[in-house]
Amino acid sequence: MVVMPSRLPWLALLAAVVLALVVHLQADSALPFWAGMPAWVLMFIVLQAALTLIAAWIARP
């Protein structure tokens, strides 16, 4: 199956959303803390950065 290039960022977005839901599902305050923040929140911050990159990908001409 050939995936159209313009669909790829949207597939990446779908993956990011699924990953966000999985991270939330596993989120627990007993998880390790880094820099004063629970690990799962830091993962969400990474996902937020990924979302920004995906937005930039979608925005490409």
Add this chain to the structure above:
Amino acid sequence: MSTTLISALVALVAYLLALLWLGAQSLDGQTNSADSYFLADRRLRAGVLFFTLIATNFSAFFFLGFAGAGYRIGIAYYPMMAFGTGLAALSFGSLGCRVRRLSAQHGLITPSELIGHLFPGEGVRLLVLAVMVLFTLPYLALQPLGAGYLLESLTGGAVPFEVGAVLLTVVIVLYVVGGGMRAVALTDVLQGILMFVLMLMAFVAVAKGVGGVQTANRTLLQQLPDLFSGAGRNDFFTPRMMASYLLLWPLCLPMFPQMLMRFFAAGDDRSLKQSMVLYPVVAGVLFICPVMIGMWGHLAFPDLVGRASDQIMPLMLGRYSPAWLTGIVMVGALAAFMSTLDSQLLALSSMLTRDLYKRYWRPQASLAEQVRVGQLVVIALAVAGLAIALRPPEAILSLATHAFSGLALLFPMLVGAVYGLRWSVVGAMLSVIGGEAVLLGFAMGVIPQVFQGGCLPLIPALVVACMVLGVDYVIAQCLRPAEA
């Protein structure tokens, strides 16, 4: 007179004068046409467009409500809002660009005109107009209500609630009537910058006051570990609720008429796409500040219950930040109130003027007449909003709480049509009416809560709306060969 009060009054006067000055600046280059007044000649680009999208969307709830939610729910509120808002911003560069091109090609000014372009007849456009007005008006009325209370608490009661609500509304009306979208966009730049800078200053001041992020969070983890769980306190964010909210924001944000009209007013696709990329960054950085300030509130004010927790931001600033900063930061919250209210006023004014007055009453109305009527409608809406704010009926408040879901139900029909799916008029109307009926059923308790399946009521309502459209699509496919 306390330092907080003096700094607040000085900042407030400077801020209101700056708004009026910017409003006056926007008169330069204004032509007496509906395009110019309602859409700033469709010339909003890059920086201005970005700030107007930010300031319009981030209401005072961002300043006060996020902190309250951080106090009541915990850190889980942050990813839900930041990630959800980031997702919603993706519509700027996709749906927004398509809507911008359509509106520019066909001279469309309001969301109903867009619908009128996509569907024959009057039914769908009137329905969309009714839904947008019905859910935006109560939300509009909440802004002077909140602003009045904030000004009262900011000045220690020196400016009573009623006087504050009227004063702030009058300032907004002055620059919206004078400069239309151009004034709203220019003032949004100032308000957006104020929100951004003042929130960061508040965060730094309070973080320093509680002994730093690490120390405060570790102390809280010992006392209230639920604050750091994914579900939050009292298991607020179950996985289904989280998924519901992540769906709600992308669907409702572009359906706010004031946001949709910013797509119309954008100067080019590039500006919309730049805003789309920057939006998740700003949401990611900014949203964590009020939520953490709210959480840290448990260290100093452990006994706040219910809505009292929405006062946690001013309480924490009063306890931990320099007195002069407290007053100034609260002016940032006022900026958030006002930047949402002015956009709502202009959006509703354009819809009532173009979609009712011009279309059904005075089709021959000149562009200049439309502008004059639009200005009068801004004043009338502001007065109506104030009247509701001074004596808010329970039904209005209840309607405002369902505004997001109510508007989100327009998304499948409207976006499908914009992307070329040819719904029938009946299918489009039934989709919206069916979805709203389900929402109303849940709100009134007619439909048992068990049918929500642990999600927001939006989800079953959305299922109904999409099913209607699906059936409509299948019927259209079946009829096509027969027609040929």
